[in-house]
Amino acid sequence: MAGQQQIKEHDLNQINSPAEQGTKPPEKGAAPETRPGPNVVQAPSAKTSFPPPARPAGMRRRHVVLAISFALWVVLPVVLSGLYLYTIARDQYASHVGFSVRTEEIGSAIELLGGITELSGSSSSDTDILYEFIQSPQIVRAVHEQLDMARIYQRPGDPVFTLGEDTRIEALLSYWDRMVKIFYDRSSGLVEIRVLAFEPQDARAVAEVVFTESSNMINQLSAIARADAMRYAEEELARAEDRLKISNRSLTSFRNRTQIVDPSADVQGQMGLLNSLNAQMAEAQIELELLLDNANQSDPRVNQANRKIAAIQKLIDEERSAFGGASGLSGVTQYSELIEEYQALELERQFAEKSYLSALAARDVAMAEAQRQSRYLATHISPTLAETAEYPRRVLLMLMISGFLLLSWSIMVMIYYSLRDRR
Known part of the structure; x- marks a missing residue:
């Protein structure tokens, strides 16, 4: 233990030796220099210099510019907008009207006896047409001609919410x-219109004109649909009638040319005559055979029977030759050709007649359907008369203006500081 303590003291003397540390030993009579330990913080001497203290924060020029820009960009427009909305802007009254397009299908006479009448829902295509019509120049022109939009919407001193001096259709x-404004629910087919005006009576009058013109438009669509259906049916009937007339004329021309009304019937008549002649021939031959059993060839009765058989055979030959051809204006024509031509003409006539009957029935059905179906405008909200001005919504407009101006000013400030930091 004593040896280890001597080694530690020797090491400490070497560490604290001035020669080892590169410092001069203290002179005689001078106080020994004391060095702080490794964990001791040395106090600053009087000669150490400190940075100057920060100046107190003050208003700089850019701050003044930002404050002025905020006042000019946000505060002033908001104040002016509020003054305009609450002192100059005219009150607006709203009139509401709601309707839907309905189709009524009236049944036939038997259905009417049973009290059956079908009311179908709204037609989306008709409602879409009506939606576009209410926003079209046609209805604007109708309202202007009936009510004079300049009288209703022109007010002095309010250039923002009133109609200007320009009264052209655009x-x-x-x-x-x-x-x-139009609110259209496609799922239910309901349409609601909100009309604004500076007088409640004017707002309701405009709403009534809109409803009347919309009803007229639906009536026109119904009339056009009925006219189209009837026109198509009439055109088809006219074509079928012309086809039937042509087929009848062709058949009449064939009969005049061949002098045969019906070749098939004519053939049947000739076949009946030929069958009758064949029967007479068989009977005459039987009589001749019986006569020859009791008389000789010189008997006058035998000669008479032979002449009868010859006459019948001549007629049979003539009738049989008639089956091979018929005398006409253009010579001998085969009966088979006449029958083929007649059958083609008769078949065309039958087809034309059936087509005519079908077209006639289709015309009757189209006429009945046109009379059964009727489109009309069903109102669920009649044009209302407002008692309190709901527009313009001043608080909402003020909030929107303030929010927009504040947002735009903040964006400009951020852009300014981002550009300033890059320099």
């Missing part, structure tokens, strides 16, 4: 889109 249509 300007009226642009203003119409602002004052008339």
